[in-house]
Amino acid sequence: GENVEQHPSTLSVQEGDSAVIKCTYSDSASNYFPWYKQELGKRPQLIIDIRSNVGEKKDQRIAVTLNKTAKHFSLHITETQPEDSAVYFCAASRGQAGTALIFGKGTTLSVSS
Amino acid sequence: EADIYQTPRYLVIGTGKKITLECSQTMGHDKMYWYQQDPGMELHLIHYSYGVNSTEKGDLSSESTVSRIRTEHFPLTLESARPSHTSQYLCASSARFNEQFFGPGTRLTVL
Numbered sequence: 205g206e207n208v209e210q211h212p213s214t215l216s217v218q219e220g221d222s223a224v225i226k227c228t229y230s231d232s233a234s235n236y237f238p239w240y241k242q243e244l245g246k247r248p249q250l251i252i253d254i255r256s257n258v259g260e261k262k263d264q265r266i267a268v269t270l271n272k273t274a275k276h277f278s279l280h281i282t283e284t285q286p287e288d289s290a291v292y293f294c295a296a297s298r299g300q301a302g303t304a305l306i307f308g309k310g311t312t313l314s315v316s317s
Numbered sequence: 318e319a320d321i322y323q324t325p326r327y328l329v330i331g332t333g334k335k336i337t338l339e340c341s342q343t344m345g346h347d348k349m350y351w352y353q354q355d356p357g358m359e360l361h362l363i364h365y366s367y368g369v370n371s372t373e374k375g376d377l378s379s380e381s382t383v384s385r386i387r388t389e390h391f392p393l394t395l396e397s398a399r400p401s402h403t404s405q406y407l408c409a410s411s412a413r414f415n416e417q418f419f420g421p422g423t424r425l426t427v428l
Contacts, residue, residue, distance in 0.1 A: 242357070247407065247422060248360070249419075307359055309359040
């Protein structure tokens with residue numbers, strides 16, 4: 205079946221460094237790619253998303269890039285802070301926009317001060 | 318305030334019991350979803366619905382059922398709970414363009 209692979213599973217950085225999380229997807233019809241942040245004991249929260257007609261999107265310290273040809277997309281966090289520590293999930297739409305999501309297995313990001 | 322509500326938040330039950338996890342949303346969304354997630358781990362889609370009287374199976378649907386009689390309500394039923402069902406269950410909803418909002422979850426323990 206369709207799947208989303210996410211790497212790395214854990215990532216440790218120093219405060220102020222950049223962090224990059226990468227995902228690949230298999231469904232060529234996917235055209236919506238969100239990223240969620242989940243803090244311990246909390247619900248997942250959308251932090252940024254991108255659609256297939258855009259190659260890059262940025263929101264303050266967070267950016268996402270998409271390569272539809274290679275079927276991969278990445279999350280970039282610059283100037284990391286301790287409050288960025290959480291589990292991050294990428295996802296891809298099952299088919300075209302308007303359908304359910306397939307999630308990656310998550311990346312645990314730890315930012316030490 | 319527009320939000321997604323789940324009840325109960327915590328539930329401990331014995332093996333073989335029938336349980337229903339409630340989810341309601343005041344977001345005005347047409348689409349609703351159920352996920353199973355062990356703490357900090359991957360989210361597995363159980364069921365989803367695109368509107369009233371519409372339900373679809375996800376990847377872990379074989380041991381549960383859902384109904385969608387009202388737009389704002391999407392309950393999940395386990396007919397016979399087993400220890401392997403011990404997990405967190407997250408309800409979500411979305412409007413037309415995929416952005417999903419999650420509820421606070423129900424932590425289920427089956428003894």
